[in-house]
Amino acid sequence: MATVNIRRDVADPFYRYKMERIQSKVEGKGNGIKTVIVNLSQVAHQLARPPNYVIKYFGFELGAQTNIDPKDDRWIINGAHEAGKLQDYLDGFINKFVLCKECKNPETVVNIRDGEILFDCKACGKISKADLRHKLSGYILKDAPKKGKKDKSTKKADRKARKEAERNGTADKDGSPADSGSDPVDDDAEDEGNASDDDLTRKINAEAKELAEVKEKEVEWSVDMSEAAVKARAQALPEDLKNTLVIENGEDGEGGDNVYEEFGKWIESKAEEEGGVSKVKDVDIYLKAKELGVETKHRTPAVLAQCIFDDSIVKQIEGRASMLKKMITSDRHEKAFLGGIERFVGIDKPNLIPSVSAILLKVYENDLVSEENLKAWCGKASKKYVDLQTSRKVRKSAEKFLEWLENAESDDEESDEELQSNLIRRFTNLVTLAKVKSTDRGVSAVTQYQLQAETAALIRGAEEVQTLIRQVQEMWLFGQLNTLGESKIQQETDENARAVAGLMKELAEKHFGVASESGANGVGGLNGTANGHHDA
Template sequence: MANVNIRRDVTDPFYRYKMERLQSKVEGKGNGIKTVIVNLSNVAGQLARPPSYVIKYFGFELGAQTNIDPKDDRWIINGAHESSKLQDHLDGFINKFVLCKDCKNPETVVQVKDANIVLDCKACGQRTPADMRHKLASFILKNQPKKGKKDKSTKKADRKARKEAEAKGDDEGVNGNGHPSPGDSGSDQAEENGDLAVEAGSDDELTRKINAGAKDLPSEPSTQEQEVQWSVDMSEEAVKARAKALPEDLKQTLVIDEDAEEGENGGKSAYDELGDWVDEQAKEQGSRSKISDVDIYKKAKDLGIESKHRTPTVLAMSLFDEKNVNKQIEARAALLKKMIGDSEKHQKAFLGGIERFVGEIHPALIPTVSAMLLPIFQEDIVAEEVIKGWGSKASKKYVDIQTSRKVRKSAEKFLEWLENAESDEDDDDDDE
């Protein structure tokens, strides 16, 4: 069965993280038609996630019913769905609930604390939040991984630590668990191989000799203590301390984002709090459009993020309802211009938020991107050059690369209009 890179935007054939390509078949007809994902268990195992998370994600994205706990390992989605379409949706699942948001590595462990889902990365040591806005987040909170079971990434980290411990013990003829290695004279298999010479004397005499020799030996750490030993402290506090200690020029080279504003112990950030506050106000007032610009600005200022470049991204994702987004953008123009200003970084972040708003939260709105860009341009929220630069190349910064291409494809109509409008102005100047 063909394997693909877990991150399909990585074209390197030697990329170490692989998974099987999804295989599906359509069964039945009429109202009883359904799609069976043949190898979902294998793919989910390679992602170190329960298959129920993946199938439920598909159900949410496709608006279809699914079976989340089949006894016969037949994972079914109602309706007919192509494998290629499911593979595209799997990219979204990987981006939101598998990849570390810091290093984009899939070696993460799902941890749930205080109703928040955190991805603990075994590669870089960072703990980054999963996408709590997706409906799957609620499902995960209700169906947490069973305690005591280690996922693939944890087992891999443990194996690496055990190998290091074994390497340290090789000179003394012991393995990482403090026991003699197979084939050594002290191992259980040695007697079978004829390597163990039986010492004369009673059992008591032999025991006394062993105990006497053991007094001079250094005590070995327990198996539990030796199982996972990092050569470098990878705790969250230690990682942050090392990052802050780096020279400024090196921080810039490594693109260390000190504007992350992550909450304590990987909890909610100030940006999460702003988004949640907008959601709560929308429920209380019956509509997002009823929340006043002044209250929104005051809330951002109270959180200390009114001038941060990531705030426009949050506003783009949380300020608008599904219907007539272009009209809502016009109504919010004053607030958006105040919080975005002339900063190109802020303007790009706002476009990234729009991209995530239509690409992840409301995919049905992707065909309307051109209509949204018109008021963004006409109200001078984002400069023409920034819009053109954004539209010229897909990016995986805010959404997966396939979704990014779809969003820009939908924006082509507006970008063409922008080019033609500029050409017309040039022609008018020439006539004069």
């Protein structure tokens, strides 16, 4: 039997309060058409309300006649009404006459006192009142059973619900014998017939409870936590739940046949088919990860770092950056990716250990790992992915990158502003000098717009110097200074600086018709700035 939450606005599948869905059947035709609610007794029993309350509520809301005390348990509403529509009206009944006004739980008992309908909540203890303006409230007050007795419709519904529960094997174990009887006699007659047996019944029930408690104490519950038992329980899970959990062994284990090994082996086999790992497409890799349900898992970047690169990793990182960014989405992902690189370089490709700084530079330039995580990773060896000795070798090779990163940080704060302001100041000096020496021509031809344009040209020249300086730093980082030579670097830097100073001189002559005496000073000053960055 399909069940729903008593509060259908609660989507929690583990909500403890359940009821059957309303089942209706339309019979007859023309003026005699009617709707029979097949399971109203069960639904009312699960709501702890008399079924005549529910059927009467439907009648008031639909404006239709109903039968409120059927002998054959056929609860009828005149007219044709769909089950979904009745279920919506039942929600209204639950909100008004079942749920506690305070905690919204359906554990309420109806009490009638001094002409008021009170709901006594057994969950929170709140006593709330029903709205007496509703027609059903008048019906409840008018037809309320005498104290200590149930009305006939309630007794019949309870008996039918208990029989149904017994057939399904869900009957209440400690229910009293009188409750499960099927003889349709009045409660008074039942009480008289069973009065002499009350003491004996209570004694039997008390002794039975004691026996049950003793048995429960003797039983010791335990769960087999062996590896084989855990795997067996995991395999018994539904497939969609397996994909959601990715079997915890796959997240935390360091070996065995798990989904990550399957992913790595697939990349390796695909690389053999394509003739090299560099020929395996990013799209295929991502789709395979999605198929296995690991595209968002934090250990996936570690697998990728070990499987999608070869000896040309420095050149390959940029090409794989777009896919990696899609799969590296948190600090845990970043740390796992660095761990995968450490294992790839330290174990699979130890010949690449001298190139660790170059690898990290590409990782940094493509924004795959944050600067904070890179610094933390470079600063301390770890045995999480490789042995401690190998980790120390890898981190030792990363010292050049760490030094460059710290210097670049200070350069970024100072170099751009200082170099540009230095050039602007020197160009302003040229304009002032031209004003003094060219009084006959004046400076009216030099507009504010032209000054701004020429200043921008000087700044572009400064950026060329900075580009050269960065190239020098990268060559130093890659250990290529020996091939280029210190003197060659100094020569190219000086030439570039002289070119910018020459541009300043040319601009002054062009606009003012004089040779700048500060040309030499400009070269020296700019050269000094460039050398300062080179020394850094």
